[in-house]
Amino acid sequence: MIKISHVSHQIAGASILNDVSLMIPRGGITALIGPNGAGKSTLLSLIARLTPLQGGQITVDGADVTTTPTDALARRLSILRQDNSVAARLTVADLVGFGRYPHHKGRPTAEDHAHVEKALEMMGLHPLSGRFLDELSGGQRQRAFVAMVLAQDTDYVLLDEPLNNLDMKHARQMMERLKEAARVSGKSFVIVVHDINFAAAYADLIVALKDGRLHSLGTPEEIVNRPCLRDVFELDIAVETVGGHPFALHQIAPEPLVES
Amino acid sequence: MPSDSAAFLPFPAQRRMQVKPLVLLALLAVIAVGLFLTLGVPAGAWEFALSFRAGKLAGLILVAFAIATSTQLFHAATRNQILTPSIMGFDALYLMIQTSLVFGMGAMATLDIDPVVKFTAEVLVMMGFSTALFLWLFTARSRDLHLLVLVGIIFGTLFRSLSNFISRMIDPNEFVVVQGAMFARFNAVNIDLLWISIGLTALTLPVLWHMRHQFDVLALGRETAIGLGLRYRRVMFAAFGMIGLLVSVSTALVGPVTFFGLLVVHLAYRILPGARFAPTLLASSLIAIITLVGGQAIYEHVLGLQGTLSVVIDALGGITFLYLLLKGVRR
Numbered sequence: 377m378i379k380i381s382h383v384s385h386q387i388a389g390a391s392i393l394n395d396v397s398l399m400i401p402r403g404g405i406t407a408l409i410g411p412n413g414a415g416k417s418t419l420l421s422l423i424a425r426l427t428p429l430q431g432g433q434i435t436v437d438g439a440d441v442t443t444t445p446t447d448a449l450a451r452r453l454s455i456l457r458q459d460n461s462v463a464a465r466l467t468v469a470d471l472v473g474f475g476r477y478p479h480h481k482g483r484p485t486a487e488d489h490a491h492v493e494k495a496l497e498m499m500g501l502h503p504l505s506g507r508f509l510d511e512l513s514g515g516q517r518q519r520a521f522v523a524m525v526l527a528q529d530t531d532y533v534l535l536d537e538p539l540n541n542l543d544m545k546h547a548r549q550m551m552e553r554l555k556e557a558a559r560v561s562g563k564s565f566v567i568v569v570h571d572i573n574f575a576a577a578y579a580d581l582i583v584a585l586k587d588g589r590l591h592s593l594g595t596p597e598e599i600v601n602r603p604c605l606r607d608v609f610e611l612d613i614a615v616e617t618v619g620g621h622p623f624a625l626h627q628i629a630p631e632p633l634v635e636s
Numbered sequence: 637m638p639s640d641s642a643a644f645l646p647f648p649a650q651r652r653m654q655v656k657p658l659v660l661l662a663l664l665a666v667i668a669v670g671l672f673l674t675l676g677v678p679a680g681a682w683e684f685a686l687s688f689r690a691g692k693l694a695g696l697i698l699v700a701f702a703i704a705t706s707t708q709l710f711h712a713a714t715r716n717q718i719l720t721p722s723i724m725g726f727d728a729l730y731l732m733i734q735t736s737l738v739f740g741m742g743a744m745a746t747l748d749i750d751p752v753v754k755f756t757a758e759v760l761v762m763m764g765f766s767t768a769l770f771l772w773l774f775t776a777r778s779r780d781l782h783l784l785v786l787v788g789i790i791f792g793t794l795f796r797s798l799s800n801f802i803s804r805m806i807d808p809n810e811f812v813v814v815q816g817a818m819f820a821r822f823n824a825v826n827i828d829l830l831w832i833s834i835g836l837t838a839l840t841l842p843v844l845w846h847m848r849h850q851f852d853v854l855a856l857g858r859e860t861a862i863g864l865g866l867r868y869r870r871v872m873f874a875a876f877g878m879i880g881l882l883v884s885v886s887t888a889l890v891g892p893v894t895f896f897g898l899l900v901v902h903l904a905y906r907i908l909p910g911a912r913f914a915p916t917l918l919a920s921s922l923i924a925i926i927t928l929v930g931g932q933a934i935y936e937h938v939l940g941l942q943g944t945l946s947v948v949i950d951a952l953g954g955i956t957f958l959y960l961l962l963k964g965v966r967r
Binding site: 451 | 850857867
């Protein structure tokens with residue numbers, strides 16, 4: 377369980393997060409949603425100790441992220457950030473191999489190689505494994521970075537917009553595989569998604585942030601509905617039910633709701 | 637079964653591909669050393685020539701290693717492949733420390749200090765300065781590459797100008813003391829400082845070996861490195877401390893060389909694409925030795941030209957720099 381208590385954060389005097397407290401349960405997929413600038417990415421960075429905490433406390437299975445040795449934390453929690461680029465010239469297989477660094481510290485074992493193989497397989501990267509990162513398309517590179525994080529094989533995986541740059545096929549595939557991994561190995565994924573329908577279809581829990589505060593938290597049905605979305609995004613969105621999941625038609629303005 | 641040598645390359649074939657160029661470079665380096673020691677030695681003067689040249693050779697090899705290593709560490713730590721410590725004016729910083737010392741204490745007093753003590757103190761000051769300056773510059777939140785290049789070149793100019801300014805204020809007689817340090821001269825290696833330089837440089841070897849995998853992770857960038865559990869600040873301190881030390885050593889021995897590091901490190905990147913820190917470092921050091929020792933051998937003993945090698949090397953390096961800038965560097 378990730379426990380976030382009274383976390384506030386400011387960047388250059390502007391308040392990004394304001395007294396956020398919430399618990400992210402162990403196992404399953406938790407989706408963070410909210411408008412641009414709601415503080416989603418900052419919250420992920422704070423959980424993953426990429427940004428030092430200014431106020432409040434965050435623990436991951438009881439381990440305080442500011443005091444736990446960083447290499448021990450790296451075996452428990454991994455993060456994919458929103459913008460990923462590497463200056464060094466690396467092949468896909470090399471990059472994914474770095475995901476094992478917290479476990480082997482530079483001396484990989486057969487087990488490490490197996491994990492790398494599995495992550496490459498999971499992201500469909502086998503045909504590309506010998507290619508250099510700067511020879512890939514944006515979507516392929518994104519999959520390579522996700523594979524690196526998966527190879528890290530941590531109980532908690534934080535993904536900031538993992539579907540960035542992905543085509544429909546790979547976006548759906550990635551969500552299905554994350555769901556599968558959560559079900560089979562009991563891993564916990566915390567993802568920031570832009571397309572609310574991916575959250576509605578695959579997440580077990582949705583956390584809505586707005587203006588640096590926790591707005592609401594609940595099952596897809598509790599969050600993805602017209603009044604709640606209107607409140608979070610300040611946008612009127614019609615919500616239908618498709619295949620048992622709420623489905624937001626956010627691309628078009630809905631028929632005006634007739635108040636009775 | 638842990639396989640240390642395989643690093644984390646899943647493909648042994650890729651590793652085997654790195655062995656051949658490294659062996660070839662090592663052979664070329666041996667040839668360059670052989671040429672340097674034996675070219676144009678008059679009959680009967682072997683003993684004198686060898687002992688005389690061996691000192692110079694040691695100095696040049698030390699400089700080659702120091703420049704290649706500091707440049708590569710700098711690239712890993714700053715996540716860019718254009719800027720080098722000397723383009724950012726690290727060597728000018730070292731000269732500034734020296735000039736200020738003469739300005740503050742007077743040339744006579746400076747000459748009275750044991751050169752080894754003085755040099756060690758200068759290296760320590762330099763390490764302090766460089767870690768402070770560059771931690772401040774490179775741990776800032778935004779790391780736009782173009783801004784970095786600009787800031788780097790401005791810093792370089794600033795240090796050079798300050799050092800010039802101070803040298804203009806000191807007595808012309810005293811200036812002679814620092815003047816020698818201000819220009820690159822490979823044919824007149826500062827032999828007085830050779831032993832202490834060898835000692836100081838040797839200190840970096842176990843650190844480099846121990847931390848070689850950590851530098852690979854460091855090159856992935858701050859956030860990714862922390863995500864992988866790297867103790868980021870500690871590794872950065874180690875990197876910049878060593879950069880300060882190595883730049884001091886090379887500047888003290890032969891003076892400032894602006895583009896040499898860029899040239900040899902980029903050749904190494906080309907020869908071993910995608911290789912890890914350690915093999916790349918081996919390659920860039922060997923290339924540096926070949927260029928410096930081989931070049932010096934040819935200049936001194938074949939062409940009979942003295943002290944212009946630095947100009948040729950800097951010209952080649954300068955062209956590399958321009959090429960990289962124009963090509964739009966990979967981030």
